[in-house]
Amino acid sequence: MAARPRTLTGVAGGSALLAAVALAACASRGPVPPGLPGEVAVSGSEAGGGSPSSPSAPPPGAAPSRQFHLGPAANALVTQARTQAGGGEYAAAGATLERALRIEPDNPLLWVELGRVQMGEGNAGQADAMGRKALALATGDPTAQASAWRLIADSLHARGRTAEALEAEQRAAGLAPQ
Amino acid sequence: MAAVAGAAYVLYLDLLVIHQFEGRRWTLPAQVFAAPLELYAGLPLSESEVGHELERLHYRKVAQLDRPGTYRVNGARIDVALRPARFADESRDAQLLSISAGSQGIEALKDAAGHEVPVIRLEPLLIGSIFPSHGEDRIVLTPREVPPLLPAALKAVEDRRFDSHRGVDPQAILRALWVDARARQIEQGGSTLTQQLVRSYFLSTRQTLGRKIREAIMAIALDARFTKDDLMNAYINEIFLGQDGNRAIHGFGLASQFYFGKPLSELDLSEIALLVAVVRGPSYYDPRRHADRVLARRNLVLKELADQHVVGAPEAAAAARRPLGVTPRPAGAYYPAYLDFVRRTLRRDYRDQDLTEAGLSIYTSLDPRAQDAAERALDSELARLDRMKKRGSEAQALQGAVVVTAPQSGDVIAIVGGRDVGYDGFDRALDARRAMGSMVKPFVYLAALESGRYSAATIVQDEPVDLKLAGGQHWRPENFAHDTNGPVPVARALAESLNLATVGVGLDIGLPKVAETLQRFGLDRTPQQVPAMLLGAVDVTPLEAAQLYNGLANGGFRNPLRAVRAVIGTDGKALKAFQLQVTQVATPEAVYQLDRLLTLVMNRGTGRPARPLLPADLVVAGKTGTSSDFRDSWFAGFSGSNLTVVWVGYDDDAPTGLTGSAGALPVWARIMASLGGSSWNAPMPDGLVEMEIEYATGLRVLPGCSDDRVTVAVPAATQVAPKAGCGFPDSGNPVTTFIDRTQRWLHALVH
Numbered sequence: 063m064a065a066r067p068r069t070l071t072g073v074a075g076g077s078a079l080l081a082a083v084a085l086a087a088c089a090s091r092g093p094v095p096p097g098l099p100g101e102v103a104v105s106g107s108e109a110g111g112g113s114p115s116s117p118s119a120p121p122p123g124a125a126p127s128r129q130f131h132l133g134p135a136a137n138a139l140v141t142q143a144r145t146q147a148g149g150g151e152y153a154a155a156g157a158t159l160e161r162a163l164r165i166e167p168d169n170p171l172l173w174v175e176l177g178r179v180q181m182g183e184g185n186a187g188q189a190d191a192m193g194r195k196a197l198a199l200a201t202g203d204p205t206a207q208a209s210a211w212r213l214i215a216d217s218l219h220a221r222g223r224t225a226e227a228l229e230a231e232q233r234a235a236g237l238a239p240q
Numbered sequence: 241m242a243a244v245a246g247a248a249y250v251l252y253l254d255l256l257v258i259h260q261f262e263g264r265r266w267t268l269p270a271q272v273f274a275a276p277l278e279l280y281a282g283l284p285l286s287e288s289e290v291g292h293e294l295e296r297l298h299y300r301k302v303a304q305l306d307r308p309g310t311y312r313v314n315g316a317r318i319d320v321a322l323r324p325a326r327f328a329d330e331s332r333d334a335q336l337l338s339i340s341a342g343s344q345g346i347e348a349l350k351d352a353a354g355h356e357v358p359v360i361r362l363e364p365l366l367i368g369s370i371f372p373s374h375g376e377d378r379i380v381l382t383p384r385e386v387p388p389l390l391p392a393a394l395k396a397v398e399d400r401r402f403d404s405h406r407g408v409d410p411q412a413i414l415r416a417l418w419v420d421a422r423a424r425q426i427e428q429g430g431s432t433l434t435q436q437l438v439r440s441y442f443l444s445t446r447q448t449l450g451r452k453i454r455e456a457i458m459a460i461a462l463d464a465r466f467t468k469d470d471l472m473n474a475y476i477n478e479i480f481l482g483q484d485g486n487r488a489i490h491g492f493g494l495a496s497q498f499y500f501g502k503p504l505s506e507l508d509l510s511e512i513a514l515l516v517a518v519v520r521g522p523s524y525y526d527p528r529r530h531a532d533r534v535l536a537r538r539n540l541v542l543k544e545l546a547d548q549h550v551v552g553a554p555e556a557a558a559a560a561r562r563p564l565g566v567t568p569r570p571a572g573a574y575y576p577a578y579l580d581f582v583r584r585t586l587r588r589d590y591r592d593q594d595l596t597e598a599g600l601s602i603y604t605s606l607d608p609r610a611q612d613a614a615e616r617a618l619d620s621e622l623a624r625l626d627r628m629k630k631r632g633s634e635a636q637a638l639q640g641a642v643v644v645t646a647p648q649s650g651d652v653i654a655i656v657g658g659r660d661v662g663y664d665g666f667d668r669a670l671d672a673r674r675a676m677g678s679m680v681k682p683f684v685y686l687a688a689l690e691s692g693r694y695s696a697a698t699i700v701q702d703e704p705v706d707l708k709l710a711g712g713q714h715w716r717p718e719n720f721a722h723d724t725n726g727p728v729p730v731a732r733a734l735a736e737s738l739n740l741a742t743v744g745v746g747l748d749i750g751l752p753k754v755a756e757t758l759q760r761f762g763l764d765r766t767p768q769q770v771p772a773m774l775l776g777a778v779d780v781t782p783l784e785a786a787q788l789y790n791g792l793a794n795g796g797f798r799n800p801l802r803a804v805r806a807v808i809g810t811d812g813k814a815l816k817a818f819q820l821q822v823t824q825v826a827t828p829e830a831v832y833q834l835d836r837l838l839t840l841v842m843n844r845g846t847g848r849p850a851r852p853l854l855p856a857d858l859v860v861a862g863k864t865g866t867s868s869d870f871r872d873s874w875f876a877g878f879s880g881s882n883l884t885v886v887w888v889g890y891d892d893d894a895p896t897g898l899t900g901s902a903g904a905l906p907v908w909a910r911i912m913a914s915l916g917g918s919s920w921n922a923p924m925p926d927g928l929v930e931m932e933i934e935y936a937t938g939l940r941v942l943p944g945c946s947d948d949r950v951t952v953a954v955p956a957a958t959q960v961a962p963k964a965g966c967g968f969p970d971s972g973n974p975v976t977t978f979i980d981r982t983q984r985w986l987h988a989l990v991h
């Protein structure tokens with residue numbers, strides 16, 4: 063792999079990473095049920111977002127609120143990936159995050175994390191797509207949505223799409239102040 | 241003159257054999273590995289399932305952990321001596337691991353010091369190798385990886401004077417000649433290990449006198465140039481030890497995997513003696529075919545080892561009492577269809593020679609548990625369908641193919657290419673390109689939802705279609721039941737796979753738009769834009785169908801389906817990584833609305849027969865496909881964890897008489913039931929709302945005013961006419977007037 067001129071946080075601006083760190087820090091739970099290991103429904107329906115079997119329909123425009131966490135396994139892998147990315151080993155960091163994603167494929171925090179590594183590798187297009195993937199999964203969690211928008215904003219900045227980037231930043235700020 | 245010619249001949253043979261010896265040592269077929277099993281607290285794997293996974297990797301259950309490759313069960317705790325392992329991204333030394341499992345699965349993992357281990361992988365299962373066309377497959381071992389007992393046993397049984405002779409052993413030859421003279425046939429007994437090595441290099445089995453002389457000269461030449469240790473190591477890596485279809489098993493490293501499924505270093509005395517017994521004639525002494533014969537010869541080998549004091553007599557006697565211990569099926573050759581996909585992926589980047597000679601390690605996404613589930617389900621369901629059919633004229637057996645993915649990562653975790661999974665032949669999952677049938681309909685409706693002019697509750701007309709085609713012909717498609725249903729909501733049209741309604745929607749949206757939708761989701765060519773396309777006149781392979789549906793299962797994100805994660809060179813460095821990639825190809829809103837409709841297919845429509853086969857609380861979404869005249873029976877569907885595509889049909893394209901519901905669906909349901917996994921549970925995007933409508937009419941209803949309700953997701957602004965008498969709270973106000981107007985309009989439209 064060629065030498066990378068930029069560090070992970072150098073491009074990312076660090077804010078979303080910090081948000082993810084804060085979330086990761088609150089992950090300290092016991093055995094988790096299969097399926098949604100990192101998701102905790104704080105309020106709203108038990109299924110946390112319109113399961114077809116769920117009898118109660120949420121009111122229009124008000125998705126049930128919830129907050130994503132990382133389970134212990136994914137948390138350990140994210141920590142490892144950050145060390146790898148910090149040393150410029152983006153491919154290794156990506157592989158480590160893919161391990162985490164196989165354990166918690168629906169966790170938007172992991173998609174943001176992987177998007178950050180893509181930014182570090184200079185792959186802004188993929189970072190954008192991963193930000194949007196995170197956004198689709200983060201419905202109901204303003205903090206996670208904000209992290210996703212910040213990633214998208216950074217990827218837009220990196221591609222010179224400043225107006226769209228500013229718009230994305232505003233969305234992030236509206237969801238969760240930094 | 242004759243002397244010069246003779247010397248030249250000897251020199252020629254010398255060069256030939258030296259060249260062969262030096263060149264051969266580095267020809268290593270690529271080894272292919274399955275995805276490693278990640279262990280972590282919360283993984284729903286019981287104690288017995290953990291044991292099963294260890295057995296799959298041929299860990300041995302013991303009372304006391306003594307060496308890597310063993311495990312011990314201690315109540316609900318399993319202690320494992322993990323082998324050293326190499327993964328795509330790192331290597332790990334041998335280590336101890338304690339796994340505590342309860343009713344919910346794994347509860348805790350601890351290392352030897354008692355520290356919590358958050359996540360750890362078992363080593364990846366070797367699933368095969370990519371060997372050259374001449375069929376030689378091998379795993380090459382360094383002398384350090386060979387237990388000392390093996391060379392000692394080989395010398396004792398095959399070549400007692402190996403350490404002292406010069407490549408040939410006159411004493412052994414004389415003895416063999418004497419035996420031959422009496423038996424009036426040539427036996428191999430007189431050959432040294434060096435001579436056997438020469439014979440193996442030149443693939444000559446005919447035993448003429450000329451060849452014997454040639455072989456002897458070459459053996460002497462080799463012996464003069466190389467040390468005994470080099471020759472012994474070459475022998476251990478070179479010699480032929482079994483046949484598996486067109487794959488020739490060479491070397492003790494691979495033979496150990498092939499017969500016992502574990503590394504040579506873990507073999508015990510009885511197992512090493514068995515391999516030494518097989519050397520004499522891998523076909524005659526095939527342990528899977530001629531167990532009695534092999535047992536007798538193995539015990540003869542053990543006796544010989546005791547007689548020559550290589551091992552103690554009591555040890556040999558104990559080993560002779562052990563069963564053969566050979567695995568029922570050859571390890572490393574289970575998954576030909578999957579390996580086929582791996583090979584094709586790699587041929588884009590690598591020459592054949594790189595794959596068959598360069599000693600690459602290839603790490604794949606194959607999940608052996610999912611693969612086994614898919615193979616079993618296809619086999620048992622096709623057998624049942626064959627028995628059920630028995631229509632006399634149909635002499636041929638039904639065939640089928642399965643592709644299973646993890647939608648979010650695009651990992652292909654299982655591929656079945658046909659019923660006879662051990663047969664490395666026609667791979668239907670990759671090569672059978674068949675009409676999609678109704679499996680195309682979700683893409684018609686997705687295009688409709690994306691247009692903003694349609695929702696799940698939109699009333700569409702299921703009425704006769706008569707289209708004049710370009711050639712002057714008429715196209716008059718029919719519904720499966722040859723009926724018409726008049727006005728129906730989109731939800732019902734898709735759930736019941738109504739052809740006429742779908743053609744109406746598709747023509748309204750436009751063929752180019754539908755074709756473009758398919759291409760966005762990964763179809764790599766432009767489908768022929770004829771109206772029949774709307775009913776599935778689009779040919780795809782099961783793998784291509786999986787690519788298309790993966791985007792639906794992944795919320796409108798396309799990822800290239802991948803079997804290979806990384807290719808690692810002999811130095812442990814990654815040569816190529818196939819990273820996870822996603823591309824958004826549809827809005828989450830449109831895909832969410834569609835996916836909700838696909839859950840109705842399972843609860844109300846053509847997917848309903850799967851319900852009794854699935855866990856009651858597992859939410860799944862999917863679609864049947866039946867091509868014209870029942871030639872192809874398809875089902876594609878997903879949970880939150882897996883997408884599975886199943887095709888069932890005949891190889892010669894003859895009609896099967898099976899719909900997608902009757903043929904492919906039960907296979908699919910059995911696979912999904914064994915995979916377990918989580919429900920489809922995508923979060924509903926902001927801006928959509930759930931709404932209850934009457935399934936038959938599409939009218940908005942409240943609980944209690946209709947017993948035919950279904951829940952759909954629609955954009956928040958969607959106006960849906962309420963069912964009269966449902967007591968909607970707004971009755972009497974202007975909204976009702978609007979709704980009444982709508983109802984009158986609808987009524988006029990319908991009649």
